[in-house]
Each structure stands twice: as structure tokens, then as C-alpha cells.
Amino acid sequence: MDKAPVLPAYAPAHKKPRRHGVWRALLASLLVLTLLRLPFYWDLRPHRTSRVPAHAAATLQKCRALDVLPGPPADFNKRTASDRFVEGTKPTLIRNATVWTGRRKGKEILHGADILLDKGLIKSLGHLHEALIQSYDDLVHVDAKGAWVTPGIVDLHSHLGVYSAPALSGASDGNSLHGPVLPWLRSLDALNTRDDAFKLTVSGGVTTALVLPGSANAIGGQAFPIKLRPTQERSPSSMLLDPPYGINGSEVDPSLPPRWRHLKQACGENPDRVYRGTRMDTMWAFRQAYDKARQIKQSQDAYCSKAQAGEWEGLGEFPEDLQWEALVDVLRGKVKIQNHCYETVDLEDIVRLSNEFKFPIAAFHHAHETYLVPGTLKSAYGHPPAVAIFATNARYKRESYRGSEFAPRILADEGLQVVMKSDHPVLNSRHLLFEAQQAHYYGLPPHLALAAVTTTPAEVMGEAHRIGYLSEGYDADLVIWDTHPLALSAAPTQVWIDGIPQLSSPHTVSKPSSLQFLPDTPNFDEETRAALVYEGLPPLEPEHLTEEVVVFRNVDSVWVRAGGGVRKVLFTKQDGSGMVVVKNGEVVCSGTCDQVVSEYSATARFVDLKGGAITPGLTAYGSPLALQEIQGEISTQDGYVLDPLSGLLPKIVEGEIVQAIDGLQYATRDALIAYRSGVTTAISAPRSTGFLSGLSVAFSTGAGHKLEKGAVVQDVAAVHVSVGHGSAYPSVSTQVAALRRLLKGEVGGEVGAWFGKVAEGKVPLVVDVQNADIMATLIRLKKEVEAGTTHPIKVTFAGATEAHLLAKEIGEAGVGVILAPSRPYPAVWEQRRILPGPPLTQDSSLSLLLAHNVTVGLGVPENWAARNIRFDAAWAALEAGSDKSEAIELTSVNVEKLLGVAVSPALSDLVATSGGDLLDFSSKVVGIISPRRGVVDLL
Ligand SMILES: *[C@@H]1O[C@H](CO)[C@@H](O)[C@H](O)[C@H]1NC(C)=O
Ligand SMILES: *[C@@H]1O[C@H](CO)[C@@H](O)[C@H](O)[C@H]1NC(C)=O
Ligand SMILES: *[C@@H]1O[C@H](CO)[C@@H](O)[C@H](O)[C@H]1NC(C)=O
Numbered sequence: 001m002d003k004a005p006v007l008p009a010y011a012p013a014h015k016k017p018r019r020h021g022v023w024r025a026l027l028a029s030l031l032v033l034t035l036l037r038l039p040f041y042w043d044l045r046p047h048r049t050s051r052v053p054a055h056a057a058a059t060l061q062k063c064r065a066l067d068v069l070p071g072p073p074a075d076f077n078k079r080t081a082s083d084r085f086v087e088g089t090k091p092t093l094i095r096n097a098t099v100w101t102g103r104r105k106g107k108e109i110l111h112g113a114d115i116l117l118d119k120g121l122i123k124s125l126g127h128l129h130e131a132l133i134q135s136y137d138d139l140v141h142v143d144a145k146g147a148w149v150t151p152g153i154v155d156l157h158s159h160l161g162v163y164s165a166p167a168l169s170g171a172s173d174g175n176s177l178h179g180p181v182l183p184w185l186r187s188l189d190a191l192n193t194r195d196d197a198f199k200l201t202v203s204g205g206v207t208t209a210l211v212l213p214g215s216a217n218a219i220g221g222q223a224f225p226i227k228l229r230p231t232q233e234r235s236p237s238s239m240l241l242d243p244p245y246g247i248n249g250s251e252v253d254p255s256l257p258p259r260w261r262h263l264k265q266a267c268g269e270n271p272d273r274v275y276r277g278t279r280m281d282t283m284w285a286f287r288q289a290y291d292k293a294r295q296i297k298q299s300q301d302a303y304c305s306k307a308q309a310g311e312w313e314g315l316g317e318f319p320e321d322l323q324w325e326a327l328v329d330v331l332r333g334k335v336k337i338q339n340h341c342y343e344t345v346d347l348e349d350i351v352r353l354s355n356e357f358k359f360p361i362a363a364f365h366h367a368h369e370t371y372l373v374p375g376t377l378k379s380a381y382g383h384p385p386a387v388a389i390f391a392t393n394a395r396y397k398r399e400s401y402r403g404s405e406f407a408p409r410i411l412a413d414e415g416l417q418v419v420m421k422s423d424h425p426v427l428n429s430r431h432l433l434f435e436a437q438q439a440h441y442y443g444l445p446p447h448l449a450l451a452a453v454t455t456t457p458a459e460v461m462g463e464a465h466r467i468g469y470l471s472e473g474y475d476a477d478l479v480i481w482d483t484h485p486l487a488l489s490a491a492p493t494q495v496w497i498d499g500i501p502q503l504s505s506p507h508t509v510s511k512p513s514s515l516q517f518l519p520d521t522p523n524f525d526e527e528t529r530a531a532l533v534y535e536g537l538p539p540l541e542p543e544h545l546t547e548e549v550v551v552f553r554n555v556d557s558v559w560v561r562a563g564g565g566v567r568k569v570l571f572t573k574q575d576g577s578g579m580v581v582v583k584n585g586e587v588v589c590s591g592t593c594d595q596v597v598s599e600y601s602a603t604a605r606f607v608d609l610k611g612g613a614i615t616p617g618l619t620a621y622g623s624p625l626a627l628q629e630i631q632g633e634i635s636t637q638d639g640y641v642l643d644p645l646s647g648l649l650p651k652i653v654e655g656e657i658v659q660a661i662d663g664l665q666y667a668t669r670d671a672l673i674a675y676r677s678g679v680t681t682a683i684s685a686p687r688s689t690g691f692l693s694g695l696s697v698a699f700s701t702g703a704g705h706k707l708e709k710g711a712v713v714q715d716v717a718a719v720h721v722s723v724g725h726g727s728a729y730p731s732v733s734t735q736v737a738a739l740r741r742l743l744k745g746e747v748g749g750e751v752g753a754w755f756g757k758v759a760e761g762k763v764p765l766v767v768d769v770q771n772a773d774i775m776a777t778l779i780r781l782k783k784e785v786e787a788g789t790t791h792p793i794k795v796t797f798a799g800a801t802e803a804h805l806l807a808k809e810i811g812e813a814g815v816g817v818i819l820a821p822s823r824p825y826p827a828v829w830e831q832r833r834i835l836p837g838p839p840l841t842q843d844s845s846l847s848l849l850l851a852h853n854v855t856v857g858l859g860v861p862e863n864w865a866a867r868n869i870r871f872d873a874a875w876a877a878l879e880a881g882s883d884k885s886e887a888i889e890l891t892s893v894n895v896e897k898l899l900g901v902a903v904s905p906a907l908s909d910l911v912a913t914s915g916g917d918l919l920d921f922s923s924k925v926v927g928i929i930s931p932r933r934g935v936v937d938l939l
Contacts, residue, residue: 051310051312051313052310052312053312053315055317055318056307056312059307059318060307060308061254062318063300063303063304063307063308063318065254065258066300066301066304066332067332067333068257068258069257069258069333069334070244070257070258070259070260070261070334070462071257071260071462071465072257072465072466073256073257076465076466077465077473078473079121079473080119080121081119081120081121082119082120082121082466082475082476082498082499084120084227084241084475084498085119085120085121085498085499086120086231086232086498086500089119089120089498089499089500090138090139090140091116091117091118091119091123091136091138091139091140091499092116092117092118092139092140092141092142092476092496092499092501093114093115093116093117093128093133093136093139093140093141093142094114094115094116094117094142094144094149094478094480095114095141095142095143095144096112096113096114096143096144096145096146097110097112097113097114097115097144097146097147097148097149097480098110098111098112098113098144098146098147098148098149099113099115099125099148099149099150099470100148100149100150100151100450100470100485101125101151101469101470101471102150102151102450102451102454102455102468102469102470102471103469103470103471105447105451106447106448106450106451106455107447110125110126112127112146113125113126113127113149114126114127114128115149115470115478116128116132116133117476117478117496117499118136118476118499119499120475120476120498120499121473121474121475121476121499122470122471122472122473122474122475122476122478123472124472125470125471125472142480142494144480147480147481147482147493148480148481148483148484148485148490148516149470149478149479149480149481150205150450150454150470150478150479150481150485151207151454151455151458151467151468151469151470151474151477151478151479152205152206152207152208152454152467152477152478152479152495152496152497153204153205153206153207153208153432153433153453153454153479154206154207154208154209154453154454154457154458154461154463154467154468155201155206155208155209155210155421155422155424155429155432155453155457156210156338156363156365156388156419156421156457156460156461157210157212157338157365157388157419157421157422157423157424158209158210158211158212158421158422158423158424158429159174159211159212159214159423159424159425159426160195160197160198160201160209160211160226160228160424160429161187161190161191161192161193161195161198161211161226161236162174162187162190162191162192162211162213162214163214163424163425164192164194164195164196164197165195165196165197165200165425165825165826165827165832166196166826166827166828166829166831166832167425167827167828167829168829171192171194171195173190173192174187174190174213174214175213175214175215175216175217175220176213176217176220176221177216177217177274179217179275180217180218180219180271180274180275180277180281180282180285181217181218181219181285181286181288181289182217182219182220182221183219183221183222183263183289183323183324183326183327183330184221184322184323184324184326185213185220185221185222186221186222186224187211187212187213187221187222187223187224187264188211188222188224188236188237188240188247190213191211191224191226191236191239193234193235193236193239196826196832197424197425197428197429197430197825197826198228198230199840200428200430200825200826200836200840201228201424201428201429201430202228202229202495202497202502203430203492203495203502203503203836203839203840204429204430204431204432204433204491204492205433205479205481205491205492205495206228206429206430206432207227207228207229207467207477207478207479207495207496207497208225208226208227208228208241208458208463208467208477209225209226209228209424209429210223210224210225210262210338210457210461211223211224211225211226212262212264212338212365213264214264215264215266215270215271215340216266216270216271216274217266217271217274218265218266218267218271218282218285218286218289219263219264219265219285219286219289219327220264220265220266221263221264222261222262222263222264222326223262223263223264223338224240224243224262225240225241225242225262225461225463226239226240226241227239227240227241227477227497227498228497229497229498229500229502241463241466241467242259242260242463242466243259244258244259244260244261245258245259245261258334259462260334260335260336260461260462260463261326261329261334261335261336262335262336262337262338262362262461263326263327263330263335263336263337263338264338264339264340265286265337265338265339265340265341265350266339266340266341267279267282267283267286267339267340267341267346267349267350268282268340268341268342268343268345268346268399269342269397269398269399269632270340271285279345279346279349283349283353286353287353287356287357289324289327290327290330290331290353290356290357291357292324292327293324293327293328293330293331293357294331294357296319296320296321296324296328297328297331297332299319300318300319300320300328303315303318303319330359331357331358331359333359333360333382335359336362336363336460336461336462337354337359337360337361337362337363338362338363338365338388339361339362339363339364339365339385340365340366341364341365341366341367342366342367342368342369342399342400343368343369343399344369344372344373344376346399347364347367347369347370347373347376347377348373348376350364350380351376351377351379351380351381354380354381354382355379355380355381358381359381359382360380360381360382360383360385361380361381361385362385362386362460362461363385363386363387363388363417363419363460364377364385364386364387364388365388365389365421365423366388366389366390366399366400366423367387367388367389368389368394368399368400368401368402368403368404368407368536369399369402369403369536370387370389370407370411370416371387371404371406371407371410371411371414371531371532371536372402372532372535372536374410374411374414374416377416378414378416384416384417385416386416386417386418386419386456386459386460387407387411387416387417387418387419388419388420388421388457388460389403389407389408389418389419389420389421390403390420390421390423390427390435391405391408391420391434391435391436391437391438391439391442392405392438392864392865392867392868393426393427393864393865394864395629395630395631395669395670395863395864396630396631396632396862396864397630397631397632397633398630398632398633401536401537401630401669402535402536402537403536404531404536405438405442406442406443406524406527406528406531407531408420408439408442408443408444408448408449408452409439409442409443409444409445409524409528410528410531410532412444412445412448417456417459417460418439418444418448418452418456419452419453419456419457419460420432420435420436420439420449420452420453421435421457422435425825425827428823428825430823430825431823432453433453433485433490435452435453436449436450436452436453436485436486437449437485437486437487437488437490437519437921438868438871439452440486440519440521440921441519441521441522441921442521442524443521443524443525443528446486446518449486450485450486454468454469455468455469456468475498476496476497476498476499477496477497477498478495478496479492479494479495479496480492480493480494480495481493482508482509482511483511483515483516484515484516484517484518484519486518486519486921487515487516487517487518487519487921488515488519488871488874488875488878488920488921489511489515489874489875489878489879490515491508491838491839491879492506492839493506493508493839494506503839503840506838506839507838507839507840507841507842508838508839509838509842509878509879509881510881511878519920519921519922520915520922521921521922522914522915522922522923522924523924524924537669540667540669540672540673540675540676541667541672541704542672542675542676542702542928542937542938542939543937543938543939544935544936544937545605545935545936545937545938547603547604547605547936548583548584548600548603548604549581549582549583549600549603549604549605550581550582550604550605550606550607550927550929550936551579551580551581551582551593551597551600551604551605551606551607552579552580552581552582552607552609552612552614552912552927553576553578553579553606553607553608553609554576554578554608554609554610554611554612555578555579555580555590555609555612555613555614556578556609556611556612556613556917557569557578557613557614557917558578558580558590558613558614558615559613559614559615559616559884559885559888559917560616560905561616561892561893561903561905561908562905564893564897565885565889565893566615566616566885566886566888566889566892566893567885568884568885569590569591576611577592578590578591578592579591579592579593579597580593580614580912581593581596581597581600581604582929582936583600584934585929585930585931585932585933585934585935585936586906586929586931587910587929587931590614607912607926607927607938608914609912609913609914609915609926610914610915611914611915611916612912612913612914612915612916612917612923612926613912613913613916613917613918613923614910614911614912614913614929615678615888615910615911615913615917615918616888616892616893616908616909616910616911617678617679617680617681617892617908617909617910617911617928617930618678618679618680618681618869618870618873618888618891618892618911618918619679619680619681619682619683619698619891619892619895619896619901620674620679620681620682620683620701620859620860620866620869620895621682621683621684621798621818621820621857621859621860621895621899622798622799622818622820622821622859622860622861623670623684623859623860623861623862623863623865623866624637624638624684624687624863625668625670625671625674625682625684625701625863625866626664626665626666626668626671626682626684626699626701627660627663627664627665627684627686627687628665628668628687628863629665629668629669629670631862631863637687638660638663638664638665638686638687639663639687640687640688640689641658641686641687641688641690641692641693641694643688643689643690643691643692644691644692644738644751645690645691645692645729645730645734645735645738646690654749655748655749655750655751655752656749656750656751657694657695657719657749657750657751657754658686658693658694658695659686659694659695659697659715659716660684660685660686660694660695660696660697661695661697661699661706661712661715661716663686664684664697664699664706666699666703666704666705666706666708666711667703667704667705668863670863670864670866670867671701671702671863671866672701672702673864673866673867674701674866674867674869675701675702675928676867676925676939677866677867677868677869677870677925678869678870678911678913678918678925678928679701679866679867679869679870680700680701680702680909680911680928680930681698681699681700681701681713681896681901681903681909682698682699682701682866683696683697683698683699683717683718683895683896683899683901684696684697684699685718685720685766686720688720688722690722690729691721691722691723691729691730691735691738691739692720692721692738692751693720693721693722693768694719694720695716695717695718695719695720695754696716696717696718696720696766696899697712697714697715697716697717698712698713698714698717698896698899698901698903699711699712699713700712700713700909700930700932700933701866702928702930702933702937703933708933709932709933709934710930710932710933710934711933713901713903713932714900714901714902714903716763717764717899717900717901718763718764718765718766718796718899718900719754719755719757719758719763719764719765719766720765720766720767720768721735721739721765721766721767721768722767722768722769723735723736723739723767723768723769723774723777723778724768724769724770724771724774724830725771725828725829725830726828732774732777736777736778736781739778739781740781740784740785742755743755743758743759743765743781743785743793744759744785744788745759758793758794759785759789759793760789760791761789761791761792761793761794762791763794763900764794764795764796764816764898764899764900765793765794765795765796766795766796766798766818766898766899767795767796767797767798768798768799769797769798769799769800770799770800770801770802770828770830770831771802771830771831772802772803772805772806772833774830775797775800775802775803775806775810775815776806776809778795778797778815779806779809779810779813779815782795782813782815783813792814794816794900795813795814795815795816796815796816796817796818796898796899797810797815797816797817797818798817798818798820798859799818799819799820799831799859799861800817800818800819800820800845801819801824801825801826801831801833801834801845802830802831802833802834803817803819803845803849803854804835804843804844804845804848804849805833807848807849807851807852807854808852810849810852810854811849811852811853811854812852815854816854816855816856816857816894816897816898817849817854817855817856817857817898818856818857818858818859818895818898818899819845819846819849819856819857819858819859819876820858820859820860820861821859821860821861821865821872822846822858822859822860822872822873822875822876823837823872823875823876824836824837824845835848837879838879844876844879844880846858846876846877846879846880846882846890847879847880847881850880850882855894855897855898856890856894857890857891857894857895857897857898857899858872858873858876858890858891858895859895860872869891870891870918870919871919871921872891873887873888873890873891873919874887874919874920876890877890877919884917884919887919888918888919903932906931907931907932908931908932909928909929909930909931909932910928910929910930911925911927911928911929912925912926912927912928912929913925913926914926925939926938926939927939
């Protein structure tokens with residue numbers, strides 16, 4: 001036993017010792033155990049260290065594990081209980097569901113199916129045997145009544161828990177700024193379980209999210225997939241899905257394949273800006289880091305080939321470095337690289353990096369130019385990266401300027417994997433499904449649109465063996481929806497995570513039965529081609545028709561402005577005979593117009609709306625539309641006003657009031673896209689980071705410049721201030737004190753004069769305000785000022801997230817409200833008390849305010865989102881039980897009323913849609929009729 005007696009035990013396990021087999025093996029194992037457990041014992045006997053070091057067994061184990069690729073254990077699908085099963089969770093039988101399983105490439109739909117959940121797993125799915133059902137005596141029964149069921153939504157790009165809601169200085173943990181390369185950081189270490197957004201996100205059907213560090217670093221740190229339900233342990237690590245290594249000191253079973261790890265990388269502007277470098281610096285930082293990792297990997301490999309050959313002499317310690325081990329794992333193919341990367345130049349940089357150091361990229365995120373360079377993606381090392389994108393959020397920075405709503409479809413046509421992601425809280429991940437709905441609207445096939453938020457992200461995460469599908473043996477994460485999941489406004493009626501229902505008393509509203517079907521979306525082939533031909537910048541200027549008379553045929557419905565509201569004019573026949581005749585930009589006939597048409601038939605232009613509609617043009621408020629082209633580029637913007645409360649106001653503008661009309665830039669891409677989406681008017685106020693903003697302007701989104709006929713709708717709309725908390729402001733009470741002086745006529749100059757008009761009730765005062773306590777203060781101030789005047793002051797609260805808390809008082813005070821955004825999110829403390837709406841609450845802010853007779857408008861805080869106002873309106877109205885006329889009012893006449901804009905119905909714009917009305921996923925805006933501008937535009 002003196003001479004290297006342990007060697008046989010190190011031999012591969014299948015080689016049995018030939019002689020005295022049992023005894024030798026036993027003795028050998030005993031010795032190994034002794035050596036492993038009692039290293040000191042060995043150290044006391046130096047004469048025994050001649051060849052094999054104490055750590056030999058562990059080291060050889062490590063060597064063998066080096067190149068074992070991650071994946072589920074071979075018998076994973078035979079598991080009978082989930083590792084996440086919570087004792088006491090009752091088995092559940094869901095009957096009569098319409099199930100989108102994700103299987104058969106997303107094309108399988110089971111009708112009238114049953115789903116049995118037990119031990120945190122989907123036990124059975126389809127038409128179940130009675131015997132199986134009878135074998136349970138404690139089943140919870142759920143009747144889905146034919147409703148749609150999908151796997152839980154999976155978000156591949158989230159900052160839940162690291163950029164928490166409400167945002168507080170102590171809960172912004174998404175990025176370290178300690179260097180461009182930080183692969184040793186872990187989002188798990190910052191995961192705030194107290195983020196208000198968890199519950200909200202689950203209420204949108206999201207069950208799993210990959211929590212990524214931010215993008216301020218080239219390598220920002222390791223990311224972790226989590227399940228979003230609350231756990232009994234209440235700990236961050238209890239939320240983890242498949243922890244990749246011993247996160248708490250208990251090592252994972254080394255005989256099993258490892259779990260996937262994730263690493264966040266970023267290229268382009270973000271890391272460049274933070275480290276004041278250039279793209280060249282960032283790429284060098286990458287290459288330097290990966291070179292270091294490669295050296296460690298090579299020395300490990302060299303070490304292991306010697307160790308495995310038994311050449312321990314002088315070998316020393318296994319070469320490793322805790323700081324760099326994650327990058328070494330990248331080179332060993334064990335890490336999914338989630339790479340924030342937008343532009344062609346950056347995409348190619350990373351593809352080149354992947355080929356230089358030989359590791360694949362799991363996905364490019366944001367990736368606004370990927371659809372323009374599919375070939376670059378296909379030349380990446382290993383496999384083409386998936387592409388994780390937004391549907392319509394673009395142009396917020398230069399890198400996203402060429403972003404296209406047709407990208408999902410183009411990428412899918414190229415055979416690339418498409419994922420829709422939230423980048424929560426950039427988009428509220430509660431509504432991640434809306435991203436898939438929009439992608440579908442713009443041409444992504446339905447099975448791929450649903451896959452883009454379920455199976456595809458699960459595949460890209462390396463978790464598709466347990467999540468992302470509905471199939472026997474999968475985690476019991478699923479959602480019952482109140483409509484078809486790709487229909488606008490789809491909301492869960494129940495969400496299960498690990499077999500546990502997440503909504504304790506789900507609230508539902510009744511919706512039209514048409515929403516149970518897949519929306520029949522319009523054809524965007526031409527637009528898709530144009531996006532490619534023009535490299536993401538297709539011309540957006542409309543074509544003015546030259547014909548004096550335009551006849552819209554096959555019109556199913558017409559809405560018009562009437563009596564301060566919007567009214568539907570029904571056609572008696574829905575048989576294609578409905579017509580709208582426009583002469584010189586004005587409607588001269590609608591309904592059955594044969595007489596009129598025959599008069600002009602020789603010269604008229606005919607447009608077939610295919611069962612479409614004519615509706616009033618919508619009005620945008622809340623974003624700096626036409627005051628900036630690119631949010632992140634100050635050189636493309638009007639800029640910010642200097643706030644008098646800041647003390648920085650130069651003498652030359654003291655007492656002056658700033659007018660947005662002077663800063664307008666026409667034909668910005670967002671304004672033109674809004675125009676093409678039926679938003680024909682916008683009201684913008686000067687941008688301010690402080691208290692006093694100035695005078696807003698109402699303008700035509702489709703006009704080419706300010707001097708064009710009808711380009712300006714109203715020079716001055718309202719007077720704007722903002723009252724709120726935040727470091728850019730003096731105290732709220734100081735802001736109110738300033739407002740009091742202004743309203744009581746104690747301030748001179750132009751500013752004083754305009755507030756004088758407010759006090760006389762001639763011009764509305766629009767206050768950006770989120771917090772209910774501040775609203776209460778403002779209502780008191782309004783009464784105080786009105787006590788000394790003869791007319792009530794017109795006041796509108798904009799933003800107004802907490803307005804529902806004072807719905808009654810706001811109604812009584814005659815204050816109007818613009819909800820912006822229309823779907824609330826508790827982004828900061830002063831707006832944390834949101835009314836989330838169904839399924840979490842029966843009421844929404846909108847329904848409650850309407851119930852108190854408050855005039856409500858819906859707004860959008862960001863330019864890119866103006867295009868979606870028609871969907872925001874339809875969605876909010878469905879939740880509030882309002883009809884389509886009211887939905888249009890919320891985003892047209894009401895907004896104008898609340899902003900002091902008077903548009904005569906005869907001069908207001910109309911929007912022609914084909915295939916449905918403006919509020920539908922089935923329709924497309926094809927024309928704008930503008931009596932004000934004297935044009936009919938075809939789009
Ligand atoms: C399933 O639900 C649909 C829709 O409610 C209903 O028409 C059908 O009768 C139900 N089937 C069963 C077997 O309950
Ligand atoms: C460590 O984490 C694993 C996996 O989450 C868990 O099963 C185990 O109980 C934890 N151990 C300790 C000591 O917390
Ligand atoms: C709202 O207005 C309606 C109609 O004028 C009235 O019947 C109702 O009482 C009002 N509701 C409230 C809460 O003031």
C-alpha cells in the first residue's frame with residue numbers, strides 16, 4: 001500500500017481492478033475518502049506526497065467537468081415532482097381549455113383540452129382518462145369554458161429587482177460603474193425582492209424573467225432566470241430557476257451536467273458613454289478580457305492533460321481565478337451571452353469577437369439593426385444569435401433610429417429566432433404580450449409571435465426542457481386568458497407558477513366575443529419591403545392627392561365629432577355600399593352617395609376601404625412630439641427651458657413666457673409615424689425639468705413646416721407647470737407658493753399676464769402632477785384663488801397616476817385629468833399608489849374617474865408611443881366598459897378640451913382605415929382627410 005496505492009481508484013470508473021477486486025477497491029476508496037476529508041493527515045506524512053497530491057481526486061473531477069456542456073440531466077423528463085414544488089400545493093384540473101402548447105413549432109392548438117397540474121408539474125394534458133382524474137381526491141377544479149391557455153410568458157430581458165419600482169436611490173442596482181469589464185458581478189446579488197413590479201408583472205401572465213445587469217459596461221455581469229412568484233423563504237435565491245452553481249456554499253451535484261449560465265454584454269453607445277471611450281476602446285476591453293480568459297483556459301487544459309496522464313510532478317495548483325472564471329466558462333461554451341447591441345458596426349464587432357475567441361452569442365438584445373444585416377448574424381461563431389427586440393419602441397437614441405416595426409417579420413423570414421422582450425422597466429413587463437401582439441400586427445406569423453414570448457426565450461435561455469411549453473412533465477406555469485392571446489387587451493383570468501395560482505381573486509371585465517379569435521391583421525408587404533430598401537428610413541411624407549374629389553367606397557362605419565363628443569354614424573347596409581365623398585378636403589356626402597358620385601365619377605379618385613371606417617383624427621399629448629427627433633441626442637431637439645425657480649434664468653428672458661410654437665420641428669419621424677397611425681394633431685408643451693414650462697401649441701403632425709396651411713392648429717393651447725418631488729425641484733411647498741403668487745396676480749411680466757388669463761378662466765392651467773397629496777393641495781389652491789375671482793379656473797392634471805384616490809374630489813372640483821401613460825406603473829414614489837385595473841382590481845383609474853364624471857383624456861409620455869394611441873384608447877375603453885365612441889373621445893375631443901384647444905368639427909381631420917376601424921388590430925390607416933390643410937393624403 002505504500003506505493004501509490006490510490007492510483008486504481010483514479011482510473012476510469014468502468015475499469016475494474018482485476019485481482020482481489022473487491023478488497024482493493026474498498027481499500028482504495030477508503031483511502032481516497034480519508035485523503036479528501038483529512039488533508040492534514042496527509043501533510044503530516046511528507047514521504048507519501050511523492051507523486052499524487054491530496055487534491056488529486058477533486059482536481060481530476062474538476063478536469064473531467066471542464067468541458068461537460070450544460071443541459072438537463074438525462075432523466076429530467078422522468079421527474080415526478082418539480083424541484084420548485086411547494087408542499088401543500090393542491091393538484092389542479094383545468095377543464096375545457098383552448099390550449100396553445102408551443103409544440104409542433106407553435107402550431108399545435110388543443111381544443112376542449114384538460115390540463116392536470118400536480119407536484120409543480122403539468123402531469124397530463126389533452127383528453128384525460130377518467131381513471132387518472134378519479135385517482136385524486138383533492139383536486140381543485142377550474143372550468144376554463146373554452147378560454148385560451150398558453151404557457152407562462154417568459155421575458156428574456158428584464159431588470160426586475162435590480163431597477164425596482166418605485167425607483168429609490170437605494171434600489172437602483174442594475175450597474176456597477178467600476179470598470180468596463182465586470183464578469184464577476186451577479187444580478188442575483190442585487191435582486192430586490194421588494195420590487196412592486198413583481199406582482200404587477202405576474203398579473204400580465206409573465207412567469208419567468210431573465211434578470212440582466214444593465215448595459216453601462218461592456219461586460220456588466222452574470223444574469224439569472226427567476227420565477228416571479230413570491231416564495232415562502234422570501235429570499236432572492238429561492239426565486240432562481242436552475243441555479244447554475246453552488247450559490248450558497250452547497251455545491252451542485254458534480255455528476256450531473258451543469259446548468260446554463262448567462263452573461264450580460266453591451267456594445268456601442270452605452271459603455272462608450274459611461275467610460276468616455278469609443279467603440280474601439282470597448283472592443284479592446286472585450287478582447288483584453290477574453291484574451292486573459294483564454295490564457296487561463298489554455299493553462300487549465302494543459303494542466304489537466306498532465307494530471308489525467310498522472311504527471312503530477314511539479315504541476316502545482318489547478319490554475320483558476322475567481323474573477324475570470326465566468327469568462328473562462330464562456331470559452332468552454334457554458335454561458336449564454338445576452339448581448340445588448342444595436343447597430344451594424346457593433347453587431348459585426350461582436351460577431352468578430354465571437355469568431356476570434358470561439359464562443360457563441362445566445363442573443364442580440366435591442367438589436368434595432370439586425371433585420372438589416374441577417375448575414376452578419378449568420379456568420380457568428382457556433383450559431384446565429386437570436387434577436388430580442390421591442391415591437392415599436394425606437395428612435396430614442398441614434399442606435400435605434402433605424403428600428404422598424406417590421407423587423408420581427410423580416411428576421412423570422414430569414415430563419416432567425418425572434419424574441420420580444422420588455423427591458424423592464426423600460427417597458428412595463430406586465431404588458432410583454434402586447435409586444436407580441438404588435439409584432440403579429442406588423443406581420444410576424446401568429447405561431448412565431450406567441451413563441452416570441454414563450455418557447456423561443458425559453459430555448460434561448462436553455463430552459464426549454466421545463467418552461468416555455470405546455471407539455472407533460474413541464475413546470476406548471478400557465479395562463480388562462482380572457483381573449484385570444486394575440487387580441488388587443490388580453491388579460492389573464494388566472495396565472496399559475498409551479499402549479500400555484502397567483503391571482504387570489506381575479507377581476508374580469510366582459511369583452512366582445514370577436515376578441516376570442518386571432519385578429520385578422522392587415523397586409524404590410526409594401527411597407528416591409530420599403531423598410532429594407534431604405535435601410536430603415538423609408539420616406540414617411542404622405543402623398544397629397546391632386547384630385548378634387550375622393551370617393552371612399554366600401555365603408556362600414558363612420559364616426560364624426562358632434563356636440564362636443566364623438567358619435568357613430570351607422571350605415572343601414574353593411575354590404576359595401578357605404579361611401580364617403582370628399583371634395584377639396586371636406587366631406588360632402590356620407591352613406592349612400594350614388595347621386596354625388598355619378599356627378600364626379602369622371603374625375604374622382606376612388607379608394608376601396610374593404611369594410612373599413614372613417615373616424616376623427618386622434619390628438620396626442622404628453623410627449624415632446626415635434627420638439628425632438630432623437631430623445632438621446634440634444635442636437636436634435638428644442639432643448640429644455642430654464643426654470644425660474646432654479647435661479648438660473650438669464651436677465652434677458654426674465655418675466656418672459658416660453659412658447660412651444662417657437663421650438664417646433666416639423667416632419668420628425670415620430671410625428672410622421674403618428675400621423676400615419678391616425679394621430680393627426682398633437683399638443684406639445686415646452687420641455688422643462690423644473691416647475692414652469694410655458695405655453696403649449698397644437699399642430700398638425702402631417703405638415704411639412706410651420707408656415708404651411710393648417711400646420712399650426714392653435715398657437716397657444718394651455719399654460720403648463722409641473723409640481724412634484726425630485727432633486728431638480730425646490731420643495732413642493734415652494735412650488736405651490738410660486739403658483740399661488742402667479743395665480744393671485746402678484747407676479748409681473750408676460751408670465752404674470754398669462755397666469756392672469758388662467759385666473760380669469762380663459763386659458764387652462766395644465767399641471768404635471770402624479771401624487772394624490774399634491775393634487776389635494778392644488779384643489780385647495782384652486783378654491784382659494786377662485787374665492788377672489790368671478791370665474792372658475794380651468795385646471796387639468798396631467799400624468800395623474802394617483803388621481804383615482806381623489807376621483808370624487810377631482811370630479812367635484814371640476815378638474816380634468818389626462819392619464820399619461822394610460823396604463824399605470826409605479827415608477828417613482830410619488831406615483832406608487834396605482835390602480836392597476838383587471839385582473840388585480842375591478843376598477844381602473846379611467847373607469848373610476850369616469851364614474852365621477854371627470855373629463856378624462858389619455859396621453860403618451862414618449863414620442864415613439866404616439867403611434868399606439870389608437871390601441872391604448874381601445875384597450876383602456878375595453879377595461880373601463882366604454883364603447884368605441886368614448887374611446888375615440890378619450891384621445892381626441894377630450895384631450896383638446898382639457899388642453900384648451902378648440903377645433904371646429906367642420907375643420908377637424910378624419911382618418912380612413914381599411915379592413916376595420918381605427919381601434920382594431922384588423923385595420924390599417926390608408927388615408928387622412930384634412931379640411932384644415934385642404935388635403936387628402938393617401939398613405
Ligand atoms: C367548453 O366551453 C365552450 C365555451 O364556453 C362550451 O360551448 C362547451 O360546451 C364547453 N364544453 C364542455 C365539454 O364543457
Ligand atoms: C442552497 O440552495 C439550494 C438551491 O437553491 C437549496 O436547495 C439549498 O437548500 C440551499 N442550502 C442552504 C444551506 O441554504
Ligand atoms: C355624473 O353625471 C350623471 C349625469 O349627469 C349624474 O346622474 C351622476 O349623478 C353624476 N355622478 C356623480 C358621481 O357626480
